[in-house]
Amino acid sequence: MEGRVMDKEQVRSLTLAFLMIGSVMLGLFFLGVETDVSDKPPTIAGEEPGSFLIGEVTSITISVNDESIEELELEVSLNEERISDTYVDGNGEYLADISELSTGEYTLFVVARDYLNQETTWETEFTISYPDEGVTEIILDDFETTIEHGSDAILTGNLTHSSIESCDFVWSDSDIEQEQLNVPMDDDGLFSMVFSELNENLTITMEANCGEYIFSTDKVIINYIVEKQQIDDENSTNEDNNTV
Structure with missing residues (x-):
């Protein structure tokens, strides 16, 4: 009898133990499911x-x-x-x-x-x-490049760029890399220069460098040809011939 009672107690203890283990595992399972649902990645x-x-x-x-x-x-x-x-x-x-x-x-x-x-x-x-700043361009007006001896040569035109105030505009009648002067111009880039009483041929070089972020350059060369007064020379020659 006693052995049979012990067997029943053991069975009961084992059953309770299994139930407790099952409850814990089931609780952990639902806890894990709840955690996965409520705490998601950022x-x-x-x-x-x-x-x-x-x-x-x-x-x-x-x-x-x-x-x-x-x-x-x-x-x-x-x-x-x-x-x-x-x-x-x-x-x-x-x-x-x-x-x-x-x-x-x-x-x-x-x-x-x-x-x-x-x-x-x-x-x-x-x-x-950088923003597009366009190009630098020196635009010359139409003017005479063949000049009578002792007459004035006129040089006019317009410097164009999206940011005129950023421009470095110079000219020279020799080597522009060695000697240069600023070109006088207004806020719109208009310029006008006069070379007085030319007695010999003249070459003018102009160069402009413009840009705030993107730089561009333009360069022009103007050749003035001075014509000698051949009529006076011919008159002098004729007078000498008449005298002879």
Whole structure:
């Protein structure tokens, strides 16, 4: 009898033990399912500026969402170079400052990691370029380049560029690389010069260099030919012949 009672007690103990183990395992299972459902990886959204002119975009806003934003770890790199002190604010936003970047192509890469080591990545590519400034062009008016001996030579025209104030406009009657003077012009690039009482041929070289970011150059050469007064010489010759 006693042996049979012991068997019943053992069976009861084992049954309770199995029930307890099963309950614990089932609880852990549901706990795991609940954790997976309620604690998801972070989500990232951000501005994607694409291509723009230098100075038009100075920052890129990145928004991160997570159940525990205060425990979030953020890694940000620009062209594979890690940016230090990258933290989101109370609204889950991070402001990437790009105001000091020069022209070129860039990739901004972001990694957001929560306290369970679940991570999400996001990236955007953008290009910074200089504005189109056009070309530098020296436009000459129509004027006489054949000049009577002792007469004045006139040189007029217009310098064109999108940013006239950036232009360096010079001229020379010799080697412009060695000796040069500024060309007098107004705010619209109009210029006028007079070379008085020419007695011999004259070559004028003009050169303009313009641009704030993208530089361009134009160069022109003007040749003035001075005609001698042959009529007076012929009259003198005829008078000598008549005297003989």
